[in-house]
Amino acid sequence: MAMYMRRLALSSLVLICTAILAVAGDVRSSGPELLMLEEDGCYWCEQWNEDIGGIYHKTEEGRRAPLRRLNIHDPLPAPYGFLRKGNFTPTFVLVQNGREVGRIRGYPGADFFFPLLGQLLAKLRSPKTDG
Numbered sequence: 001m002a003m004y005m006r007r008l009a010l011s012s013l014v015l016i017c018t019a020i021l022a023v024a025g026d027v028r029s030s031g032p033e034l035l036m037l038e039e040d041g042c043y044w045c046e047q048w049n050e051d052i053g054g055i056y057h058k059t060e061e062g063r064r065a066p067l068r069r070l071n072i073h074d075p076l077p078a079p080y081g082f083l084r085k086g087n088f089t090p091t092f093v094l095v096q097n098g099r100e101v102g103r104i105r106g107y108p109g110a111d112f113f114f115p116l117l118g119q120l121l122a123k124l125r126s127p128k129t130d131g
Contacts, residue, residue: 034117
């Protein structure tokens, strides 16, 4: 009976550790994300929100690189410690696998945002070439 209980406890521990790692994730092997570095009272951040913020997640670009908003004045979350925040808002930073792929400083307007983002997305590594 004691042997069975030890095996059960060990199996439970392995299952719990696996679940924690799955939830926490590993930014080095994560898919692309578009980080929006913004701040309260930023006119151009608000303009981006008005023009694109409500539809971004519905676009091909938004599905390929989901948006994550970060306040430029807050400490960066641990997975993004490699980033330089800069001083200009909004700044859009495309990241993949724990590294910066590229950035767009400022909001150039709806007509130019997606073409610039497309240039960044073209630089992404495909899963077949990551290693």
